[in-house]
Amino acid sequence: MTPPAAPQAHEHPQPEPAPGVLGYYESPIPIRRATLGDAIASEWTKIRSVRSTMWTLGVMIVLMVAIGLMSALLVTAADGDLDGVPVVSLGFFGVLLGSICVITLGVLTIGSEYSTGMIRTTLTACPSRARVLTAKAIVFSLVTFVITTVTATVVAACQTVILGGGVDPGEVWLRVTVGVGLYMAGLGLVSLAVGAIVRHSAGAITIMIAVVLLPLVLALFMFADSLRGLQRFLFEYSIPNQLAGLYGTGVTETSPSGWEPLLVIVGTAAVAMGAAFLALEQRDV
Known part of the structure; x- marks a missing residue:
């Protein structure tokens, strides 16, 4: 009878299971590659579970509703005439102030992770930085769009009832509801991008508030004739005037x-x- 061959020097025999253990553990959870859907689910959990979302969006809703209704009530009390301006245009003032809340939340969506160090955990769980930023952009923009559009629609309907001026054309309604919601989502994405580039919440919020207000302030002090063209450009393409254009x-x-x-x-x-994607890919956390 031939004895069994001895193991070769390069072969390592497998260790025996410990007494009482049937075998090696194998997880019943299937292993698969992470997807963008997983990143979106993670970002949705974050944005709905932090207090900043409730406070910023809650304040935005209060501002839009309160200022919109107060404007309509004041016009009614003064027997004012809008001179052909759409009734729903009074919602502009609430949206303008509400944009500060959207800017704040957009920056905090990523800036707060840098300030707390949570960004390291996020990028460890999902090493693809482009996927992380894409997921944040999708979740934040959808939340902002839905809440802003619904609130703007409620305000426009209430103003129409209060002023009793008839229903404005459908295109006007579409602009002051869906259009305003899309604009605010776009403004929020700019804030998210600035937060990703600056990586400091207070600094990024300050920059975005300057982007909103500084063009108008500068234009007010441009008295020289040689600056008339620049003054007109700053007036026309400032964010407040763009919002007014939708109305x-x-x-x-x-x-x-x-x-x-x-x-x-x-x-x-x-x-x-695009600049935020490049900055996130090229810099360390």
């Missing part, structure tokens, strides 16, 4: 109107997000 109440006759402000903010958001 049909631009500052000048050549101001962006109709759907043009939406195209401007979409292009701006695309450039800002």
